[in-house]
Amino acid sequence: MHSVVEEVTQKIIERSHVVRTLYLKHIDKAAEQGPHRSTLACGNLAHGFAACSTGDKADLASDKKANIAIISSYNDMLSAHEPYKDSPVLIKAAIKAAGGVAQFAGGVPAMCDGVTQGQPGMELSLFSRDVIAMSTAISLSHNMFDGGLYLGVCDKIVPGLLLGALSFGHLPAVFIPSGPMTSGITNKEKARTRQKYAEGKIGRKELLESESKSYHSPGTCTFYGTANSNQMMVEIMGLHLPGSSFINPYTPLRDELTKAAAEQVLKFTALGDDYRPLGRVIDEKAIVNAIVGLLATGGSTNHTMHIVAIARAAGIEVNWDDFDELSRAVPLLTRVYPNGPADINHFQAAGGMSVLITELLRGGYLHEDVLTVANNRGMADYSQEPKLIDGKLVWQKGPEASLDPEVIGSLEKPFAVGGGLHVMHGNLGRGISKVSAVSEDHQVVQAPAMVFDDQDEVLAAFHRGELERDFIIVLRYQGPKSNGMPELHKLTPLLGSLQDRGFKVAIVTDGRMSGASGKVPSAIHMCPECEDGGPLTKVRTGDVINLNTQTGEVNALVDAAEFAARQAEPNSAQEHHWGMGREMFGAFRVGASSAETGATNLFDEDNLFCRVDRV
Template identity: 60%
Template structure:
């Protein structure tokens, strides 16, 4: 085992000891002997069985070995990645019926598309939707008639929310079932160039829309490596999704076979079977470390510096940004997928995919291979990939021995970078996350005067007026969870990229978020404490000299007397319209980004 990985794991176990023990006791007390439905009254059960088909009623009434599996779905037509889920519940029910089990749609959860709301007022609900999803899934599971659960979710806040809920029902075995990415459209680099040209006023909306629709063109996950595809990678790293199942396209015949297999597999993990494996015991401190290693090795979404902290907390585990930073110092970058490269997620899959990646990381002692997974004991099942044999039956084969495209997927002995794709930067402003996997080496250190804004549209107006045509650190404050729900600020990326391409040294410092597809402009994001929580970012003025150093892990203001400067902590304003006013309760009690931006108090 790599000594730093081992050291981080041991201190995580030590730090989490009290909370983890309390969590394990909670789920142990919830485990029932025999079907959980035996604990309910006849009236309770009659309500549950009322709408079930007669065959299901017979099974539920008479069989002591039949499992009732909850389906929690985030299907809607707005998210292209979730549109394939339309028919999954019936498929899952059919697959389970063949094995003598029953499934019920326990609940649907809200699922917003960050691509649709990006740069719009609705984006202020995005981060909080994660906790709403968690609470919604809990409501579905609270009927207490289920022996296991299937989670149908892929995109940004949805998977973290579903997993947070599943961990609070950690006495149940749970599996996540993906639907896969859409086939490749136009190249991501071509799409980015059109966005930059639009930001510069060189092309109009018709050309921009045509470009975007050529990229986002069918059912399936968006093909860049943002939060949605990072989610899928993490579910495999955690062992709660079938090996190699993440990045198979929706219409591939293998997809349906994998869904059937996953549905039946979770029924074999219930308390009614000898192989009982509840989720809360399966995911432990080692599993969380594996997830962080996967995030770093692939240059995954910075959103997971927030989500993984929140997910871990639901299992009684206290993950910190320092843990992530220390792991980043020893985890090599093995994937180049846009925005960290030119390729898309389909190219990653063709190059060897998750099986190759996980085997390479394990060969360097960077993964805990002795963890439990939905497949059984040990991580070696994840060093293989699924395929259909000559009889169209599901089979497994070892990962490719070598990467099939070295520009996309590198072996551990010859990585793209010797360090992971994420850094912790600290100084007199607090702590922030810097994603460096897509940033050129000569841009890791920026020292320049600040231009300060409290609205990204004002920053864009300044760009269009030529007021940012200089070496500049754009400071965008009052964008944290308490201020406005921490919307992503991806709208700024084309403009800042144009400034950088024009030869200026440019960086962004914000207590807000960037998209999971944040690119090659250096940015210190998720700054904690945020302005509305008394953070010193509120004190920054135009002209203050700001230094961002990704090598040294530094973020500081060097203006004389800055730390003694008097300033007023800005008060968050209640936003009205699109239901944002209803979410004020979340803003009032949310924790910092560094603590997972959790608004659920328990």
């Protein structure tokens, strides 16, 4: 193992010992009860299988066959989730043929940040993750199941499903992706059109035509944002079948992988002799592997919150210092938009996850000795890729090296020596910066602050011509407790436009940017957030700010005594707590933890799900 990876892993193990022990005690106790429907009263069980066929009723009554829960994010409005339409039929048939039973246990909501970007609905986005986690728990709470299959793809859906599944960590779990849509117009062309629209050079008709050529068919978006970072993360943690993340929907291979995933989870239930509960698969090493994968691919900054929350759900305590230490050791091995011109289909064609994992294992950056849902348990299985040969699904050794070095690099020739996520710190607080997509000449910005409390105010200032200068946007009151921490990707085209015209621009905020945001330097997720009196509330327009993403420093260059004496400015923005359903999420806002602790209200602040007095 690489020494830094080993050291960080050991720190996490030691830091997490007490709570992890409690979590494992909790899931072991649940596992001891055996097939859970055997504990149900007859009336309970009769309700549980009333709609089943006669044969399935007999199987479920006998406790001899495993019953697998299907939990899906299917809807037919959103491209990434539409391919799950036929999955339950495929899964049920495959499980029946393999000697089990499957029931559709429940659906979870799936919203699209691409639809809600810049709209009031985006203020529900982050909290939808916790709603999905709770919906997953409700789906499993009928106590009918021996394992679970989880169908989800996009931004908050996969983390939410995993959070919920970990509360039932005694059950084995396999996650099933839907796959990316085929490639449309290039990401460079799409970004150029967006900037033209932001500058007023083209109209809505031209912009919509461009967007429709980019987002054009079933499947996930093809840029490397949070959705595709999710798929990488789940595979590198060993919860997907090897090589299954980026196979396009509605292809024979995709369908065979779905059926194979269904068959696989049957092997791992407590009824067999190869029990692999989810809570044992997700351990400290799996979490470190997820962080390493995120850094090596220049993945979405949203995962600096999601991975923390997922770890906490498994009794593992991870913080941003772990990300920072690993980022300075893990090389950047991929160039996929917004980190480069290629899309996720180009990544797959260059060798995909098998080549990436092979390289990371070769350098000692991944823990190989982990429990997975692959046949031979360890991460080495994930250097294989699936193939259909004469209609039969097989796994073969993937390419030894990248098939396109412009998309997937090597340890000898990485795209950067570090992973491209830095922890930011200074008198403005503590946050995150993604530097993998920012050119070196833009990684340090010193300029006067322009303070706003609403992203629409920034857009209005741009259209009034007030941003024709060097500046650092300070966008306040965008944290979880303030307005649900919406993504601020709406600002990317206009800031990118100003940067292209030679101005030095950046953004500092307690909010978050999209996984698609790239070339503009930033310090995001700043803590403490403004609603908690964070230091961004003391910044005034005209204060000079130094943002150095290379050293991880973000400071207002104001006399320390003067800055300390300043009073926090209140939120000047319009009300963000009513309309579009936001009024129902008051408890989520009030109870949300900091971005560094996962921006969630699912856990007790002292030690997660498993307080000592509850176990």
